[in-house]
Amino acid sequence: MSGTAVERAERAEGAVPRPRAVLPWLAAAGALLVLGLALLGPFLAPHDPRARVGAAYGGPAPGLPLGTDALGRDVLSRVLCGGRRMVLTAGGATLLTSAVGGAAGVLAGLLPARVGEGVQRLFDVLAVVPPLLLVLVLAAGFPGSDLATVLAVVLATAPFSVRVLRAATARVASTGYVETARARGDGALRVARHDILPNLAGTALTEAGLRFVASLHLAATAGFLGLGGSGAAPDWGRMVSENLAGASLTVLPFLLPTLLLVTLAVCVGLLADRYAATGATA
Template identity: 35%
Template sequence: MFKTMPVSAMIGLFGVCFYVFLAVFAPLIAPYGETEVVGGVWLTPTAQFWLGTDNLGRDLLSRLIYGARTTLFIAAVSTVVAFIIGILLGFLAAVMRGWVDQVLSRLNDLLMSIPTLIFALVVLSVLPSELYILILVMAVLEATRVYRVSRAVAADIAVMDYVEAAKLRGEGWGWIISREILPNAASPLLAEFGLRFAFAVLFLSALSFLGLGIQPPAADWGGMVKDNKDGIVFGIGAALFPGAAIATLAISVNLVVDWLLNRTSSLKGGRGDG
């Protein structure tokens, strides 16, 4: 698989692995603590502070490394929860059809008709500022997109002969979903997972920038952009570093996702030719 991987996908995979490495080993890599004030406000990069300091005198590099841990963890957990909800409901709607499909699809359409950011801002402004609430809100909103994709994929697989044969054998819905549909839908759903993860990173950063995501003093990239945005007026580039981290992570994930999608299409074409 890696021998046929294009250069763009390798670059993307390297970028993702790099940020995952930073997130996992943040306490060992970061030169200073996450909330430790170590110098003056908005110091320029030096040998002591490689990226300078932020609006409170904290080391930007350390905050960036700890922010990778926070951002990737919340984005990953919310995406996993979204996929659990979206795949279960999407597969159930595709297999059972009838009124179950209609009820679930219309509820999903109702949620998708509300602008995602506005919905999240309204809910998070009312509910307590807890981490699990933030993750749950992000997961529910992402699950609506996952539902549509998983239902469409499962609907195509559900009409296959081997699925009909399983129904005639008397297999239950759970067996059909887990043994017949899920293995054959894994490739497109894996690509969709990467895409949803990238959107989760951007969505979390937007919420933190607006003050309803990760709360201070915890570090996350969107919050770091918010904290240091005023420095841009004075020529201080402290807000550019977390912004660049968000952009490079999103691009890296998209490069890998594009490769997975192309690979999935090639596999389908090869099977059809056979």
């Protein structure tokens, strides 16, 4: 049997995994790796991320495997310590957005069309305001507060969650089994709990993944602009802006946090897209 024939036979038997089947596993591994590094990194840092340990923009040296940044601080320690706050900020904003947007979206989908449209329009007012402007205004009003960044992200992303979940709720509510449940006398709360919410779980999870990517983007932008938290505290977004000036001397201080942010956003986005595609074909 020729090599091509053997390969075809193995594919037919499932012995050779298809690239599409491998991609979600690679995305999940990448996301877990970056999340683990962000959450556990502070326990692994060899130096105080705020302390000066060498000359500015120093190259790799004994005890400093990634060199130093613009202020002579250990790049490895700052990378290890710079992701936790950003991931927690994006995660907290995603949870709040899912709670607020999910509740409002389901409510708008279950109410009469005109009332639901009114609820949607209330949130659409927020969508008109540029997300970055919300971050700037709230951060200026509450300087050094991560809570301001979280609130800004929630206000910027909630309108889109409401729109998506409202449409999904209306679609599920128009199905035959929901109409049957109403016909047999089930109350609105019972119908929502047993017939609508379980069928929205996939959509809500996919939407939450996309909101996390958007939240991560805004949190990184806030860090890049020097908003939220202490100026000396390590932050992947802030590390990029702090070290761009020394790009001609060393790229590691700004390239590593950039790669970590991109990897996390791309991996979570791929997982959300894959889950949405799987749910659509199920």
